[in-house]
Every structure is written in structure tokens, then in C-alpha cells.
Amino acid sequence: MKWGVIVFPGSNCDHDCYWVLKHSFNQEVEYIWHKETNLAGYDCLILPGGFSYGDYLRTGAIARFSRVMLEVEKFANRGGIILGICNGFQILLEAGFLPGAMLRNKNLNFICKYVTIRVENEQPPFTNLTSKGRILNMPIAHMDGNYYADKATLEELNRNNQVIFRYSTKDGRCPVDANPNGSLDNIAGICNREGNILGMMPHPERCIEKQLGSEDGRVIFESIMASV
Amino acid sequence: MPEITPEVIKSHGLSMEEYERICQVLKRSPNHTELGIYSVMWSEHCSYKSSRAILKLFPTQAPWILLGPGENAGIIDIGDNLAVVMKIESHNHPSAVEPYQGAATGVGGIIRDIFTMGARPIALLDSLRFGELDDPQSRYLLNGVVAGIAGYGNCIGIPTVAGEIYFESCYKGNPLVNAMCVGLIDHDKIIKGIASGVGNPIIYVGSATGRDGLHGVTFASRELTEESYEDRPAVxxxxxxxxxxxxxxxxxxxxTGCIVGMQDMGGAGLTCSTCEMAARGNSGMELDLALVPRRAQGMLPYEVMLSESQERMLICVKAGTEDIARKIFEKWDLHAVVIGEVTVDGMLRVKDKGEIVAEIPAKSLADDAPVYQRPQQKPAYLETVHYLPDLPLPQDYNNVLLKLIASPSIGLxxxxxxxxxxxxxxxxxxxxxxxxxAILGIKGTQKAIAVTTDGNGRYCYLDPYLGGMIAVAEAARNVVCVGARPLAITNCLNFGNPEKPGVMWQFQKAVEGMSYACKIFQTPVTGGNVSFYNETEDMAIYPTPIVGMLGIIEGQRVEGMGFKDEGDMIVLLGETKEELGGSEYLKLIHGKVSGKPPQIDLDWEKKIQATCLEAIAQGIIKSAHDCSEGGLAVALAECCIVGEMGAEITFDSIFIEPHYLLFSESQSRIILTLEKKDLEKLEEIASFHKVTFSIIGRVKEGSLQINDWIDLRPSFLESHWKSWL
Structure with a gap:
């Protein structure tokens, strides 16, 4: 399969995603410049983390207007698989591909640390090699990861099993103090109704080998590979 | 253009002697623009005029040093055609008046010094000093500086991996913000800050030039006063x-191979980058300021030359490759223009709309600043400060340890x-x-590098020579404790006003101590930065040299300080002495900053480090941690907390009082754990290196117990360790 990592000005996890796909998983992968007008031939797109356009405005608010996003939309409508990580998730929200919005972290600070998340739905292509309730150890690194949606949207997300990850304790409970950023209902990642677009705040590309603290990110990429 | 009067000269921070010297070089009086140009290049910050002679003491060469001091950053060979580029620099004064932007631009500046060499920046470190946290201003500065470092480093995507923070009242009005950047480069890709090849174009790229940061370097070259806050536009x-x-x-x-040389516009902006690049290339340079992108209207040549607007680069490319460069910059939506070219006559010639506004020999700016042998005198306080009365033994050692571990300087x-x-x-x-x-893996190889920053201002205050040696020794010990062989250092020397003989004496002694230690450890100095005038009206800071150390890991490593498994033997390499002078215990429990700092025998230290390194290389070491501030008790507590394990420590034959045993900051000590079966191997290695070690206990579940003095659970220690902020 062929992967594309979209590079917005200010993306800074693009190299990390590329490295993991190319060297850890021996995948065919290319960078896609934000002005690109043709996305033929790709099976999965990654919108990587970073600070697109410096994020001086709302996170992702400018990147969503990049030329490439028109093509990303067509790609999504064709059923292509899209993974937005951190800033990528924020861009997907701004672009309206996923419902809800990001607020500043509850403590108003940037937070970089390992957290544990619980898999809530193993149906989508991003989690099909895991099982519901599995706990993953992954780092977060963001200023604006406090997910918010109105009540109706949240009900719909829950009804359709669109919540894919929740911040949890190591033994799989989701109390408030397992929530690092104040996110609604401990939400760490959601997908669209069709299940082909995932946005997540934790960084699976940062935990691919033991020496980096965890290998739990592998299963996300492996699941995608297994489903294409 | 304003007339040049003695007042104008003085307001530029130049002495009358320096002005005379400028007239001699030019064989005429400088105009206002030229005076401004000289004033920034001959400022303490740019010219190192007070320190240059003493800095020559530093060893700078070794077979693995590819590039020593003098360029934008030093370069160290790590094998496989790879090299590490590193440098540390201060941004103290700007951070004192505007902490967020001061720290942020300090980070931005040091990053530019690294990628200007052609290297990809891979890590940031920060060494910070503030006043005590019960002072609200210090808390404000801490929060602002940390937010500024985070704001810049996080956004640009370079990890901030290590550093230290200490709190002492002497840093109250004058915090220290030293930022270090580490980059990675292939040997054949190194770019220098030179301009050469007559006719080669000079490209300006990045932000437009504004009036921000005018005279930033002059601002950094004097003491901080109440009025300094009015200098906020200099930030x-x-x-x-x-x-x-x-x-x-x-x-x-x-x-693309188009680049002849590259330099960022940092301190002294366009002035510094143009004259330094020309001087290094034995060339001249002609500029047309009318071509320089601007963000303010009506800027005078003086202002354009002296602006310190951030995020600007100056690049000399091969003639005929301008279009290649232009295309790349256009792709990244960057504004790039050719503003001049390399000339043959060694002059920095600045034009504005065809008219020459400054014409100065480039080398006279970059290389020929005056060098001062400032008077030195041993400060009077040193006559009395070493006295230490008999100290009463604490009633409750648990309580003392909890206080120490919760102190802001030691706390996590x-x-x-x-x-x-x-x-x-x-x-x-x-x-x-x-x-x-910190350990950073080098992708595509089995290697890793270890980096750390270190420096104990209190030791240097009590004995600058000893403190200088310890700064290097401890930094080396830190990288050794993760399994890395020390290779080289960069340093940032933070001192008071060099025009005061006492400060100059401290400076000389500290540099002598560091130089000696660098020779012993074979870790040459690859560059760095001197920051003088760290004084407010009330006081000068402690003399605070900061060492940034690089080490290389080619085989086994240690996964940190945390105790691993029940039953592992706990070993103390080195010896504990009756050394409480300058210790955290003395300050926190007895309220004193006095006494003699711990002694250090560098040959012995080197043997201790060699023993540790070899034991790690043989794969027998499960954890390693050096004993520093707070002494053995704090170090053991940290091993327990990080490893989520307890320990049973027993001292049988006690020759010194328990508070020495627990809280002395004796140097050359490392806590190791290993399996019992490997003790014999450690004995062999230690006896080969002729060092001593003692088995002091075992790792076990439950609490940290030291004789009948200490009995505390790791989780309880941890809650105190994390409680300081």
C-alpha cells in the first residue's frame, strides 16, 4: 500500500511519521506538499502533528484552507483512509471532517508526557488489530487537546461508536484524574461516521520501539495495513 | 545625521580611547552610522574584549574536534561521517525585562547558530537560574521564561530534552537563561560563516527588518537598573x-551545493553577519540597504544596520545560482533578495540609494576590537566566607531529607x-x-549521544577555581552515568561587571579551573558565550559558569537512575567526606552559604568515571546516578522514586557523623546497582583503575531505609519531590 504524509508549513512530526512508515514498517511513503493538486494512488493519508502556520490563530484554522485539503476531501469521499495526529486532528476538526472543536488544555499549559488510553471501538481500520478495552501507552504533546462538542454531537458520537480512544487509568477506568487536558468525556480520539477518518491527540508514531518508551503505537499502523 | 559629541560616544557605550582608535583605523572621524556599527561590534557582547585573553586558556583541540571556537558553533566528530554541532548562549538581560520573549528569542538565536552550519537541530537544553520562589517577581520570571522556551521550541519542532534550574537570591533581579542547541550533520556538508569569491551575491532571507532590538548587544553589555525596563524595546x-x-x-x-557561506543575523544584526562573513573570507562586501526588506517606514541606515529583528539569515551563494536559491525560498513562502555582493578590497561598504553611508575595513570590526587585561583582585568576602562553625546534628533525619528533596533546586x-x-x-x-x-539515538546507526548542562554557582562563589573544575567534572560524570564517553564541552560564562577587579578575578579563576578539568577529561571547549554585567543595583550574581557536555554511546548504556529489581546490590563508587561547605543541606537546614566547597581530585575523578564506564560497557550495571546537590541521601531517594523500589542501606563502621554521611556533597561519587553475581567483575574493574567502592545495601520492595536514621516510602518521597512548584 502507499502512504502519503501531508506537509503543511509548520508541520513538525512529518519526518517522524515518514521515518516510521519507511524504516519501521518498510512501507511505500511520500511527502505531500500542501499545494499538491493530485492525490491519485494513495491508500492512506496522514495529517501529522506540528504547528501549521505557527498556529498563531486557532490551531489548524489556516491549514484547513490549504490547496491540498480540497483533494483530501475528495480522497475522503472516495473512502480513503485518513489519520490526523495532534495538529492533524485539529485541522480535521477545523475542516469539518470530524465534529467538535479543540479548546486550550485545562491547565492552560502545553503538556508533553506519556498517558494511557483505552480502545473504545475496534471496528474501524485504525484499531482492527486491537480489542475493545485494550490499554495503550502513548505520549501526548499539545497545547490545545481539550476536546469539546455540544451535547447532541456527543450523544451522536457515542450512539455511533465514533469515540475510538479515551484517556484512562492503567487498569482501564476513565475517571476525571486520568484526563490530562480536560477533554470532554475523556475523549482522546474520534472517527467520522463512515469510519475512514480518525483524529487522535496521542502520537502513535512516537512509540514504535521500546527504546522510546513504548511500542504501543505500532498497532495503529499495523491495523491500517491489515485493512487495506 | 547627528553630530558626534562626547555624549553621543558615551551613549553608544564606547570610551574616548575606543573612539580615538576608530578614528585611527578610518583615518578620519566616523559618521553616526559608522559609530553605531563600531559600537555594537566592539561591545562586550560581540567582541569579548574583557574575556578574550583569558579564554585562550581553554583547550580547544583534539583529533575528534572538527571545528573549535570562532565559528557560529563547534563541531565534533562522532564517526560514520557524522558530526555533532553544538553551542550554548545566554539571553539573561532580555529575559530579565521581558521573560517570555527574552527566553523565546534566546532559543531562536541558538537554533540559528546550529542550522547556519548546515546541521539539523535535534535537541535543546536550558540552564536557568532565578531568585528564591517566595519572591513573586522570581515566580513571574520562571513562568514567563519556561513558557517562552516552550513556545519557541515546541512550535519549531526541536525537543527540549534536558537542563537544570536553581534558585538563589543572588539571581533575583538578574535571572540566567542559557540555551543550548545540538545539531547533527554529515562531515562533507559543513557550512561556514564566510563570504568569498568576488562577485558572489549576498542573499537576505527571512523576516523583514524593523526597529526592534536596536542596540540589543549594548543593552546586554551593561548592568541592569530600574531604567532597564524602559529598554524593553531592545528585546x-x-x-x-x-x-x-x-x-x-x-x-x-x-x-544543492550553491552555498558559499551562511550566517544568521542575531546580536548586532546585519552589521555582525556582514562584517564577520567578509572578515572570515578575507573579502570585502558591498551592500545596498535600499534592497533590504523592511517592516517600518523611514528607517535610517543606522537603524537598518543595527536592527536585531529575529529570524533573518544572510547567505553567500555562488554567482549564477541565485535562481536555484530563489525557487527554494519561494517554495517555502520566504522573502529572499540579493542585497549585495562580495568584493575584493576587504571593506564593508554600505550604500543607501547609491550613496555610501558607511565604509569600514571588515576585519577592524570583526577581529580588531580592543582587548583588555582588566585589573583583578581577590574579593574581600573570600577572607571570611570559608569559616564554618560546628553544626548541631539534626534531631530527625527523615524530616531533613524530606525538606531537601522538596526544595525547589532539588525537586523534580x-x-x-x-x-x-x-x-x-x-x-x-x-x-x-x-x-x-538525556540520551538521543542517532537514526540509522546503533549509536547515541548523551547531553547535559551543569554548573553550581554557589561552589564558584565560594571558590571559583574549584567550582570551575567541578562544573566540568560533574557534567562529565553525568554523561558517564548513562554510559557515554565524554567528548567535548560548550560553555556559557555568566559573571558580574568585568570592570570590577573582584569579578575579573573570579572569571580568571573559574576559567583556569575549567580549563584544567577539560584537559584532564580530554573534553576540549568547542565554543560558547560570555555574559558579563549580570548585576543589579543590589548585587552581582554568583559567578556561574555553565557547562554543556556531549558524550557518545557506542555500546551498552544504562536506562537511568531508577533501582530495578529486588535483591540488586547497591554500590557506592568513591568516598564520602566531611564536606558540607556550600551544600544544599547547609543552606536549607542551617541557613548558611559558607564553608569550603567539596574538594576534587581530578585524576581520582577520572578513574571513578573510567570504572563506571567500563562496568556499564561490560553490561553489568542496572542503574547509575551521581551524588550531587543534597548528597547521598537525596541521590538514593531519587533512585528509589524513579525505580518505584525501596532500599535497605547499612553503614556498619561509621567514621563520620551521620549528617556528613547523608548530606555531604563530596565529589567523585556514583551510586550503582548490579546483580550479586557481577560484584566480582566490578571488583576487577575497580582494582584495575585503583579506585575503591563500598557495598552499601540492597534494592528491595518497600521503603528507603538508611540505618535507623531514614525510613521513608518512595511514594511519600515522590510527593515531596514533586511539591516545589
């Missing part, structure tokens, strides 16, 4: 997004480093708080 505003684009575009341009800096993205680029193999140095 620049950082734009990490712009710099991210510059990093990517410049590294892309580097691949989790709430700080969690604000820094320390994992981006996916090389960080030992996370902050887990070990004595």
Missing part, C-alpha cells in the same frame, strides 16, 4: 514559525519539562527526570 519578538521555514529552506538549499522539574515537547523527532531514548543526562 525582540520571536516568530518560531518563520524560523521553522528558514530551517527547512536553508537545509534544502544546502543540498516535571511541571517544567512537561511543558516542553521533549519527544518530537523520536530520538529521545531517556526521558527527562529518569537519568543524569
Amino acid at each position: 525582540q519578538v520571536g516568530d518560531p514559525f518563520m524560523e521553522k521555514l528558514l530551517v527547512e529552506a536553508c537545509l534544502e538549499l544546502e543540498k 522539574k516535571e511541571k517544567v519539562y512537561e511543558q516542553y515537547d521533549h519527544m518530537v523527532q523520536t530520538n529521545t531514548q531517556l526521558l527527562p527526570g529518569k537519568g543524569d543526562a
